[in-house]
Amino acid sequence: xYRTWCVLLLxxxxxxxxxxxxxxxxxxxxxxxxxxxxxxxxxLDLTGEQAMAFVCKSTALSIPYDKxxxxxxxxxVNRRFAEAILISPVLLLSKSRKHFVTIGYTDEDxxxxxxxxxxxxxxxxxxxxxxxxxxxxxxxxxxxxxxxxGKG
Numbered sequence: 510x511y512r513t514w515c516v517l518l519l520x521x522x523x524x525x526x527x528x529x530x531x532x533x534x535x536x537x538x539x540x541x542x543x544x545x546x547x548x549x550x551x552x553l554d555l556t557g558e559q560a561m562a563f564v565c566k567s568t569a570l571s572i573p574y575d576k577x578x579x580x581x582x583x584x585x586v587n588r589r590f591a592e593a594i595l596i597s598p599v600l601l602l603s604k605s606r607k608h609f610v611t612i613g614y615t616d617e618d619x620x621x622x623x624x625x626x627x628x629x630x631x632x633x634x635x636x637x638x639x640x641x642x643x644x645x646x647x648x649x650x651x652x653x654x655x656x657x658x659g660k661g
Contacts, residue, residue: 531556533632537563538609540624544568553626555639563624570624572614574643579613579623582637583651608633612640 532554539547551565560573585607608630613623628636637648 532562532564533628533636535563535610535626535628535632535636537565538625538627541622542570542624545570545624553628553636555636555643561640561643563626572612576616577612577614577640577644577646578621579611580637580640580644580646580648581611581613581651582633582648583609583611585609606630610636610640 532552535551535553537545537547537549537551545563545565545568549565549568551563554562554564557571560571561577562572563570608628610626610628610633611623612626613621616622640646641648
C-alpha cells in the first residue's frame with residue numbers, strides 16, 4: 510500500500526512538472542503593439558536563446574533580444590488606504606509597491622515599439638537580470654528607490 514502511494518505521488522509530481530509554464534507571471538499594462546490587449550495576463554518567458562516571449566491566452570508575441578534597445582524599471586508606491594479602512598488603521602503604516610518593466614524595441618518594419626509589464630516583486634530581479642544578460646543592455650532605473658529594489 511505504501512509503495513502504491515509513493516508511485517502515485519511521483520507520477521502526480523511528474524505530471525505537474527511537465528505541465529508547468531516557463532517564465533514568470535506578468536501583466537501587460539499597455540504599449541504600442543495593437544495586437545495585444547491592455548491588461549492582458551500572461552507569462553514573460555526569457556528562456557529562449559534568440560528571443561523573449563510574452564504568451565497570454567489569446568496571443569503570443571516574440572521579441573528578438575538584439576532588437577531590444579531600452580530597458581527601464583520603476584515602481585509605484587501607495588499607502589494602503591482601503592485596507593486600513595476595512596481591516597485595521599495599522600495598515601496605514603505599510604506601503605504597497607507595484608513593479609513595472611518597460612521594454613523598448615524596433616519591430617520588423619523598423620518602427621520603435623514599447624511594452625509596459627507589471628511583474629510580481631518576487632520575480633522582478635530575475636526578469637531584470639535576465640533581460641540585461643540576454644540583451645547586453647543596462648536597465649535604466651526611474652529613481653533611487655527603484656534602483657535599491659531592482660538590484661537588491
